[in-house]
Amino acid sequence: MALRHAVLAALLDGEYSGYQLTKIFEVGVSNFWYAAPQQLYAELAKLESDGLVAGREVVQRERPNKRVFTVTEAGMNELAAYAAAPAKPLLIRDDLIVKVHAVDVLDPASLIDQLRRRAEEAEAKLALFEKMLVRLRGDMDEESFLRRGERVGPYLTCLGGCRLEREMRDWCLQTAETLSERAARAGEEPS
Amino acid sequence: MALRHAVLAALLDGEYSGYQLTKIFEVGVSNFWYAAPQQLYAELAKLESDGLVAGREVVQRERPNKRVFTVTEAGMNELAAYAAAPAKPLLIRDDLIVKVHAVDVLDPASLIDQLRRRAEEAEAKLALFEKMLVRLRGDMDEESFLRRGERVGPYLTCLGGCRLEREMRDWCLQTAETLSERAARAGEEPS
DNA sequence: ATAGGCATGTAAGCAGTTACATGATTTA
DNA sequence: TAAATCATGTAACTGCTTACATGCCTAT
Numbered sequence: 001m002a003l004r005h006a007v008l009a010a011l012l013d014g015e016y017s018g019y020q021l022t023k024i025f026e027v028g029v030s031n032f033w034y035a036a037p038q039q040l041y042a043e044l045a046k047l048e049s050d051g052l053v054a055g056r057e058v059v060q061r062e063r064p065n066k067r068v069f070t071v072t073e074a075g076m077n078e079l080a081a082y083a084a085a086p087a088k089p090l091l092i093r094d095d096l097i098v099k100v101h102a103v104d105v106l107d108p109a110s111l112i113d114q115l116r117r118r119a120e121e122a123e124a125k126l127a128l129f130e131k132m133l134v135r136l137r138g139d140m141d142e143e144s145f146l147r148r149g150e151r152v153g154p155y156l157t158c159l160g161g162c163r164l165e166r167e168m169r170d171w172c173l174q175t176a177e178t179l180s181e182r183a184a185r186a187g188e189e190p191s
Numbered sequence: 192m193a194l195r196h197a198v199l200a201a202l203l204d205g206e207y208s209g210y211q212l213t214k215i216f217e218v219g220v221s222n223f224w225y226a227a228p229q230q231l232y233a234e235l236a237k238l239e240s241d242g243l244v245a246g247r248e249v250v251q252r253e254r255p256n257k258r259v260f261t262v263t264e265a266g267m268n269e270l271a272a273y274a275a276a277p278a279k280p281l282l283i284r285d286d287l288i289v290k291v292h293a294v295d296v297l298d299p300a301s302l303i304d305q306l307r308r309r310a311e312e313a314e315a316k317l318a319l320f321e322k323m324l325v326r327l328r329g330d331m332d333e334e335s336f337l338r339r340g341e342r343v344g345p346y347l348t349c350l351g352g353c354r355l356e357r358e359m360r361d362w363c364l365q366t367a368e369t370l371s372e373r374a375a376r377a378g379e380e381p382s
Numbered sequence: 383a384t385a386g387g388c389a390t391g392t393a394a395g396c397a398g399t400t401a402c403a404t405g406a407t408t409t410a
Numbered sequence: 411t412a413a414a415t416c417a418t419g420t421a422a423c424t425g426c427t428t429a430c431a432t433g434c435c436t437a438t
Contacts, residue, residue, distance in 0.1 A: 002284070005286075005289055005293075006289050008293070009289045009290075009292045009293040010292070012292070012293055012295070012296060028283065029288075029289070029292065030288070030292070031283065032283055032284070032285050032288035032289070033283070033284055033285070033288070033289060034280070034282060034283070034284070076296065079293055079296070079297065080297060080298070082286075082290070083290045083293065083297045083298075083301065083302060084298075084301050086305070087285075087286035087287045087290065087305055087309075088286050089225070089312075090283070090284075090285045090287070090309075090359070091225060091282070091283065091284040091285065092219065092222065092223055092224070092225070092281070092282065092283050092355075093193070093223070093224055093225075093281075093282040094223050094224070094278075094281045094282065095196075095273075095278035095279050096278045096281070097220075097221070097223040097224070097348050097351060098196055098197050098200045098220070098223070098224060099200075099273070099274045099278065100344055100347050100348050100351075101200045101201070101203070101220065101221070101344045101345055101347075101348045102196075102199070102200040102203055102270055102274065102344055103343070103344040103347070104203070104341070104342045104343065104344045105203060105267065105270070106270065106271060106274045107271070107274075107275075110274065110275050111274060114277070114278055118278070118281075121280075146369050146373075147372070147373070147376075150295070151295045152294070152295065152369070152373070153291055153292045153293055153294040153295045154292055156291050156292075156294070156366050156369065156370075157288050157291050157292045159362065159365075159366075160288060160291075160362045160366075163358045163361075163362055164283075164355075164358065167354045167355065167358050168281070170354075171350065171351045171354055174350075175347050175350075175351075178337050178343070178347065179347075181338070182337075182338070182343070185338075
């Protein structure tokens with residue numbers, strides 16, 4: 001099972017509806033687990049029928065009603081078992097890197113564009129994560145929060161997300177720079 | 192299609208057999224595309240029947256014979272079309288981060304172990320990638336190579352791999368440190 | 383002899399993606 | 411009144427994982 005535990009972990013932050021979870025997993029739980037909306041509705045249905053989460057109807061006047069979910073005791077046990085088991089290795093798949101690997105036989109112009117766009121996305125995510133850090137630690141500074149905060153899990157993963165996005169941004173910009181300089185020189189002195 | 196283009200890109204580095212590709216994708220093409228052996232044999236068969244790669248029997252005395260593959264002209268066109276199309280967003284999935292997110296309701300001891308082990312793996316990969324950088328740039332220094340080298344794609348992706356592994360190592364160690372300090376204090380002053 | 387690396391697959395099952403479908407309510 | 415957001419799904423397909431299977435050659 002894969003999504004299961006990511007959903008359980010996300011539901012520790014509070015009661016969420018399927019729709020709210022889609023928003024969280026669109027960004028990717030601090031960028032470390034992406035999932036599509038349909039996946040989440042399907043997984044929630046399964047989790048509920050397995051008794052790992054419990055749903056509760058919330059009646060809303062101004063919007064369509066929704067069902068929000070909480071992790072049950074059985075869900076907590078499942079999480080504990082999962083945490084004790086060995087973790088699968090990190091899975092990364094990225095088109096952009098594949099393209100860069102092949103750049104020497106490609107037209108670099110489009111790739112340079114894509115790298116700059118990715119850098120902007122990374123910058124935006126970084127800003128988002130940094131705001132989230134401030135929100136999570138409240139009025140404490142980071143060091144005190146990490147020492148004495150009650151719930152540091154999401155903070156720690158968010159710190160990881162910031163690291164990743166910062167590196168992604170810098171790598172994309174540096175790579176775009178390198179490639180565009182090479183393209184410029186190739187134009188000047190056509191061998 | 193997914194693996195397709197990663198395989199085509201990998202085959203730009205030279206003729207490889209299925210088995211050699213499994214070794215490359217085990218590490219993950221500079222850590223950005225993991226694939227299991229069976230996937231590769233299946234994908235190579237498809238790529239060949241689609242005419243995007245061409246296989247060639249290599250007779251060996253000291254080992255079982257093998258078939259090595261080259262990208263055909265049709266394969267190059269496929270790569271070019273792929274590179275021009277918009278890239279899918281980065282996909283990351285990581286058990287370890289999910290566990291850290293949930294750490295506040297878990298026994299941290301096992302997680303701290305797992306984080307330290309992951310840090311070691313990252314360190315090892317980093318060393319591997321740094322060796323690869325030296326091998327790729329030969330007797331040139333990095334700046335000259337990036338300016339004037341013939342084939343910089345693999346070098347650029349490898350630089351990305353180094354960045355990722357460095358951050359992964361540092362984040363794991365910092366997180367393990369934070370968690371073990373908290374665990375120590377929780378033991379001292381049981382509220 | 384046997385363990386380990388080289389070399390290549392098949393088959394079954396599960397997870398994830400893409401496309402489609404519906405309907406209420408809010409904002410422009 | 412059209413577009414955007416909230417809210418929840420189904421169905422078909424593809425891609426990936428897990429388990430199994432085979433056989434050669436080399437080094438210990």
